[in-house]
Amino acid sequence: MPDGRRGRGGRRGGGEARDARGSCVAAAAGAEEVAACAGGRGHSVLVSSHVKVKAGGPRRDPHLHPGLEVRLLRRQTKTTLEVSLLEKYPCSQFIIAVGNNAVAFLSAFVMNSGVWEEVGCAKLWNEWCRTTDTLHMSPSEAHCVFYHLKSTPSVILCQCSCYVAEDQQYQWLDKVFGSCPRKNMQVTVLTCRHVTDYKTSESTGSLPSPFLKALKTQNFRDPVCCSLLEQPNIVHDLPAAVLSHCQVWRLPAVLYLCYTDVMKLDLLTAAAFQPVLASRSLKGLAKNIPQSTEILKRLMTLNEVQSNIYT
Amino acid sequence: MASRYDRAITVFSPDGHLFQVEYAQEAVKKGSTAVGIRGTNIVVLGVEKKSVAKLQDERTVRKICALDDHVCMAFAGLTADARVVINRARVECQSHKLTVEDSVTVEYITRFIATLKQKYTQSNGRRPFGISALIVGFDDDGIPRLYQTDPSGTYHAWKANAIGRSAKTVREFLEKNYTEDAISDDSDAIKLAIRALLEVVQSGGKNIELAIIRRNQPLKMFNAKEIELQVTEIEKEKEEAEKKKPKKAV
Numbered sequence: 423m424p425d426g427r428r429g430r431g432g433r434r435g436g437g438e439a440r441d442a443r444g445s446c447v448a449a450a451a452g453a454e455e456v457a458a459c460a461g462g463r464g465h466s467v468l469v470s471s472h473v474k475v476k477a478g479g480p481r482r483d484p485h486l487h488p489g490l491e492v493r494l495l496r497r498q499t500k501t502t503l504e505v506s507l508l509e510k511y512p513c514s515q516f517i518i519a520v521g522n523n524a525v526a527f528l529s530a531f532v533m534n535s536g537v538w539e540e541v542g543c544a545k546l547w548n549e550w551c552r553t554t555d556t557l558h559m560s561p562s563e564a565h566c567v568f569y570h571l572k573s574t575p576s577v578i579l580c581q582c583s584c585y586v587a588e589d590q591q592y593q594w595l596d597k598v599f600g601s602c603p604r605k606n607m608q609v610t611v612l613t614c615r616h617v618t619d620y621k622t623s624e625s626t627g628s629l630p631s632p633f634l635k636a637l638k639t640q641n642f643r644d645p646v647c648c649s650l651l652e653q654p655n656i657v658h659d660l661p662a663a664v665l666s667h668c669q670v671w672r673l674p675a676v677l678y679l680c681y682t683d684v685m686k687l688d689l690l691t692a693a694a695f696q697p698v699l700a701s702r703s704l705k706g707l708a709k710n711i712p713q714s715t716e717i718l719k720r721l722m723t724l725n726e727v728q729s730n731i732y733t
Numbered sequence: 734m735a736s737r738y739d740r741a742i743t744v745f746s747p748d749g750h751l752f753q754v755e756y757a758q759e760a761v762k763k764g765s766t767a768v769g770i771r772g773t774n775i776v777v778l779g780v781e782k783k784s785v786a787k788l789q790d791e792r793t794v795r796k797i798c799a800l801d802d803h804v805c806m807a808f809a810g811l812t813a814d815a816r817v818v819i820n821r822a823r824v825e826c827q828s829h830k831l832t833v834e835d836s837v838t839v840e841y842i843t844r845f846i847a848t849l850k851q852k853y854t855q856s857n858g859r860r861p862f863g864i865s866a867l868i869v870g871f872d873d874d875g876i877p878r879l880y881q882t883d884p885s886g887t888y889h890a891w892k893a894n895a896i897g898r899s900a901k902t903v904r905e906f907l908e909k910n911y912t913e914d915a916i917s918d919d920s921d922a923i924k925l926a927i928r929a930l931l932e933v934v935q936s937g938g939k940n941i942e943l944a945i946i947r948r949n950q951p952l953k954m955f956n957a958k959e960i961e962l963q964v965t966e967i968e969k970e971k972e973e974a975e976k977k978k979p980k981k982a983v
Contacts, residue, residue: 731763732812733764
């Protein structure tokens with residue numbers, strides 16, 4: 423059991439279920455803000471599941487949308503994985519990129535060096551997904567894809583470009599991490615957040631965005647590549663869930679959060695993750711930096727939407 | 734804090750900023766580069782062509798527009814705002830001609846556009862125009878003119894200037910290379926404009942559009958072939974200049 427204190431600020435009564443393994447899972451019912459664990463001894467892991475209630479739109483009915491659950495599919499056969507991904511493919515380094523800028527960074531800098539093989543994908547649907555048909559979702563629409571390096575299968579990468587809703591996070595963690603996570607696995611999470619969410623006494627105009635901040639679990643001993651995230655800032659969504667899980671299960675994990683003023687796919691924001699390449703988990707994975715910068719530029723232009731607003 | 738003083742155009746901040754006007758100037762920087770050069774007997778406008786979508790008709794994406802037979806302008810910034818300003822300016826040119834039986838002077842029409850822009854920085858409920866314009870032409874006295882306006886409604890005469898995305902780089906190039914010699918000849922002035930644009934335009938001549946007005950002549954738009962010709966000449970001159978440089982002893 424973690425030795426941290428647990429704070430809970432729920433505005434409406436939400437259920438808090440403890441599953442058999444003793445880890446805390448807050449069920450998000452309606453709009454509820456849940457402030458979660460503070461780990462002991464200065465390693466504050468402040469996470470929050472902030473529910474955004476979208477007006478109108480399709481409701482998640484488990485009968486109509488079997489995508490309520492998170493389905494983890496094996497590659498090639500595309501059948502559902504019976505065990506969790508990390509039980510099937512044990513690894514020593516697990517790197518997760520959440521959000522389009524982090525995904526672009528890993529695609530350009532890490533995935534172009536070496537041969538990466540897809541080992542599985544997570545298919546899920548929620549109100550924020552663009553497609554409505556989950557049964558016939560093509561592999562390119564499966565937003566959470568897992569890869570391992572062919573030469574070193576002990577490194578697994580996850581490219582998550584979709585939004586994993588609060589009530590799907592537990593399932594996602596369960597299907598990916600499983601019930602008995604390996605102790606010698608190190609987790610690195612990369613994600614972005616808008617700079618207006620960064621709470622500081624300085625004026626936001628003077629902040630050098632994009633900039634990196636790190637948040638680590640108690641068991642993470644390696645040096646971090648940037649300054650730590652100061653209080654009262656909190657982490658949200660899937661990265662928060664992953665970090666909480668790692669803190670509870672005493673896994674060494676670090677989150678690198680890039681605060682940026684451009685939330686869409688942007689060259690400067692994706693390139694702001696470069697200091698992370700010096701960390702132990704990513705060292706040696708990125709081989710060709712100049713070529714990677716070119717690939718990043720190309721990714722940006724590919725995704726640029728034709729706009730006639732400015733001439 | 735900027736956020737409290739930028740919601741309404743009519744509000745000054747405590748330190749005297751009109752944030753909406755400054756933000757409008759940022760919108761100008763999102764448009765592609767335009768450069769204007771005032772020669773002795775010619776005025777040149779060069780713009781970086783915006784990349785058009787495959788199915789888009791290229792002719793409808795124009796940054797250089799004639800306001801009258803002897804005046805034309807290039808803009809950078811919000812396309813729709815530019816269209817509105819250009820329409821008003823064109824109507825004003827003709828109205829002036831009908832009223833006083835004289836064509837507008839370049840300064841008059843620039844002042845008209847600048848006054849229009851200034852009005853929109855002082856009315857509530859309206860935002861400033863997000864464009865900067867380079868207005869060139871010849872007056873009846875035969876003197877070439879180049880003016881620049883910006884979203885705040887100011888206008889100034891320039892010998893050479895640039896607006897839009899990489900305006901700073903182009904302006905620095907012009908400051909270094911604009912000499913009386915460089916613009917004495919018409920073709921030299923044209924080459925200077927192209928060289929200035931080549932500093933910031935990717936993939937060379939095919940992304941450049943050029944227009945010139947010579948004394949007592951109407952606006953002439955260069956076609957792609959003519960621009961390519963100029964670019965080739967410039968590159969040849971560059972090579973020759975490189976060769977002439979004394980080689981360092983190894």
